[in-house]
Amino acid sequence: MQYPWASVRYWQPFRIDALGLITLLGAEDINVWVGRLSQSKFTEYMPFLAGFIIAGDRFRIPNQSFHLYNITKGVYTHELAAWFTRWVQCQKFETTRSIVNWEVISTPRQRIHETALAALLAAVLLGFPLALTILSGDFYGLANALALVVMVMGRAYMIHLNRRAIDRSILRLAPSAAAKSSKTIVVTPNSKVVTMFIPSELIVPVFARNPQVTPAKGYECAQWISWAAFAVHVVALGMACLATQIYTVVLIIGSSILLCHGWGCDDVVDLRRRRDSDGNVVRRAYTCLIGSRLKATVFEWPADFEFRQLSPKSWALRGSSNNPALEDERSARRMDLYAWLDLSNEEEHSLVKWDLIPHHRNGDGSWDTEFKAKQKLIRELQPSILQIMDDAINHRNNNNQRREKLASDCEAIIEIKDSGSVKQCETQTHQRPSSGVSAEAV
Structure with missing residues (x-):
């Protein structure tokens, strides 16, 4: 006796390879490094591992393992903005000697050249698999390449809205350059104590709360599109030809490694120490921007x-x-x-x-x-x-x-x-x- 749906057992119009599971790796690191909102002039538009982190908006989930003590105002909180805790987590602070001075710059910095360089680099790296799959007739590979492009565009849009939300909060409060800063310390999960001077008006709306992104509907739409692209990427990668699989794996893993080493980012610098003319061991100070107006200067006592x-x-x-x-x-x-x-x-x-x-x-x-x-x-x-x-x-x-x-x-x-x-x-x-x-x- 033959079962009614016996034909389903032999239905194999395509196969799904387990290689797509590699896209789930590196979720924790991608969550931290993307969520800190610092711009890279090289990896800004490259595809990364763990695309579901962006699609699920997980990089905006607060980390309550950090503690901020506003010494000037006598206020304590462990509820801090997601971008802020991730930014602190990515810095190589000393145990107690590091200082961060936050300030608002009057003229927003437009990173046109850096953005163009990152876009050009991404166009070359993502354009190659598109041409490869079209010329070779690998249509599953083409679907995979298109999914990568869509995920990158969705991530860029969502990150842009988060940075713009910080800029909008700053403009709404409009703290002057002479505004008084609050003396604060931040205690990290690994017990490092970082001294920070933060404009008093910005502590709650920018550093303690996640800035509200707008338009909310557009942001949610980008999430749904990113989820769909991630699903296509997982399935199509396992069905593509070997050459496409190798290139895709090397591209997303290599880009993720460069991201997690801060390649091309202002907030990751050469931390090797040198000695000054008096024999003291010193480390170079550095500055970075979050958005276009919020500037951080990192140095030591x-x-x-x-x-x-x-x-x-x-x-x-x-x-x-x-x-x-x-x-x-x-x-x-x-x-x-x-x-x-x-x-x-x-x-x-x-x-x-x-x-x-x-x-x-x-x-x-x-x-x-x-x-x-x-x-x-x-x-x-x-x-x-x-x-x-x-x-x-x-x-x-x-x-x-x-x-x-x-x-x-x-x-x-x-x-x-x-x-x-x-x-x-x-x-x-x-x-x-x-x-x-x-x-x-x-």
């Missing part, structure tokens, strides 16, 4: 801010002229970072409430004593974040001569006297006459 212990009860600033700091001697302690931040009493109280500063237990005030001594050394310098940033960008060390002179002249002496069961701590500062130091601050 200078080496002459490092503390050196003269004795168990004595601390001094290292300076840079006579005591060059080796890389393995650079501080990674949060105490030193809090001292560099020059916290006010209200700001210190906020850090205590957030459990970022140790609480006193059993009359032990050794941590607080050391911290106050280091803090007093920094206050003698009256540091300027703008000057530190300018020096880092221009690789200058000579402009810090007055600051270094004062750093070498200042020394904190910690005297601990026992009085019964309670330790009384006194901090003294000895300073030789020195010239004035700029008191400019952000």
